[in-house]
Amino acid sequence: MWAEPGNGLNMKTLWTDTPYAMQRVGGLFEAGEITAAERDDLAHFIEHGWLVWHDAIEPSLIDQFAADVRNHHQHAGKFLTTNHRDKVSSRKLSGSKPDRFESLFDLYVNLESAREVCLHPRIARFLTLVFDTKPVACQQLLFQRSNGHRVHQDTSVVTVEDPMLLVATWIALEDVVEGSGELAFYDRSHRLPHYLFKDGTKRIDFIADDQDLYVSELDAACRRESMAYERFLAKKGDVFFWTADLVHRSHPRTLPDDTSRLSCVTHYHPATTTPFWFRYHPDRNHVTDFGERGAYVSAHYPLATQQTGMIDPIRRSWAEHTPRHGLTVP
Numbered sequence: 288m289w290a291e292p293g294n295g296l297n298m299k300t301l302w303t304d305t306p307y308a309m310q311r312v313g314g315l316f317e318a319g320e321i322t323a324a325e326r327d328d329l330a331h332f333i334e335h336g337w338l339v340w341h342d343a344i345e346p347s348l349i350d351q352f353a354a355d356v357r358n359h360h361q362h363a364g365k366f367l368t369t370n371h372r373d374k375v376s377s378r379k380l381s382g383s384k385p386d387r388f389e390s391l392f393d394l395y396v397n398l399e400s401a402r403e404v405c406l407h408p409r410i411a412r413f414l415t416l417v418f419d420t421k422p423v424a425c426q427q428l429l430f431q432r433s434n435g436h437r438v439h440q441d442t443s444v445v446t447v448e449d450p451m452l453l454v455a456t457w458i459a460l461e462d463v464v465e466g467s468g469e470l471a472f473y474d475r476s477h478r479l480p481h482y483l484f485k486d487g488t489k490r491i492d493f494i495a496d497d498q499d500l501y502v503s504e505l506d507a508a509c510r511r512e513s514m515a516y517e518r519f520l521a522k523k524g525d526v527f528f529w530t531a532d533l534v535h536r537s538h539p540r541t542l543p544d545d546t547s548r549l550s551c552v553t554h555y556h557p558a559t560t561t562p563f564w565f566r567y568h569p570d571r572n573h574v575t576d577f578g579e580r581g582a583y584v585s586a587h588y589p590l591a592t593q594q595t596g597m598i599d600p601i602r603r604s605w606a607e608h609t610p611r612h613g614l615t616v617p
């Protein structure tokens with residue numbers, strides 16, 4: 288069900304989603320707090336709901352991250368992955384054989400290269416401008432291939448206490464091949480009215496809610512508004528940012544199912560709010576500091592334990608698939 292256009296449901300929003308956002312960008316530039324490039328980036332992000340940076344991350348760092356991912360089988364059991372081979376939505380522990388089929392969760396916990404990429408100083412700076420405080424990386428999914436996500440807004444599946452205080456990055460670890468299930472999105476779709484599920488929230492409940500209806504209504508709304516549908520044929524090192532409600536999907540794949548599309552999605556919320564799962568999992572509400580650049584949290588790892596080297600995922604989180612706890616796969 289759609290809320291009335293203009294009804295903000297009394298939710299907090301990022302300043303970039305407020306009517307005076309462009310004015311503020313001008314003010315920040317006049318005051319010398321942002322550069323001309325940052326002004327232009329913020330203006331684009333505000334107007335379109337997304338932003339692309341080409342060649343933004345050093346190739347050596349991307350290569351390190353890609354190599355760590357390709358070698359993850361050398362640390363069997365340290366990673367949590369999807370289980371698409373068995374066609375089930377629960378997760379499984381990573382195995383000891385190379386496997387390029389599954390996606391991996393929250394690599395920033397056990398891979399320094401993942402932390403360095405997703406909280407890269409350039410990214411952290413931009414997110415800090417958008418958030419007015421430090422970013423907290425909250426859900427990360429490393430795609431070795433496209434997962435074929437249908438049309439959605441991340442507010443439906445990546446849930447924080449203040450649903451609209453959310454930004455994501457999509458980082459290419461290799462050049463994207465057309466037909467591999469590239470990321471696609473509707474330009475300016477972040478300003479659609481709020482879509483509400485049966486319980487009146489922006490969180491989908493895969494049992495109570497009709498997912499097919501959600502997909503078709505969202506897609507129809509974007510088409511009705513003549514929003515441009517764009518595919519992101521990223522090159523290695525490109526970074527794509529999107530704001531909470533930008534409508535996006537994996538473009539239908541035409542190449543074989545296992546075609547590589549090595550890319551990393553990270554969601555972030557400002558340090559002023561918390562993930563929805565904190566309510567239900569007090570054992571997973573530790574915020575690990577990452578200095579000036581921000582912090583990270585995980586629904587899948589016991590971050591509170593002193594970490595020397597890699598840690599094991601929390602066993603209970605493998606099987607969980609309850610949207611009420613905000614632990615669905617984005």
Ligand SMILES: O=C(O)CCC(=O)C(=O)O
Pocket residue numbers: 428430433434435436441457468469470471535536537538552617
């Ligand atoms: O990478 C894709 O194709 C879509 C990913 C996505 O929607 C997400 O992780 O939120």
Ligand SMILES: [Fe+2]
Pocket residue numbers: 436439440441535617
């Ligand atoms: Fe998404």
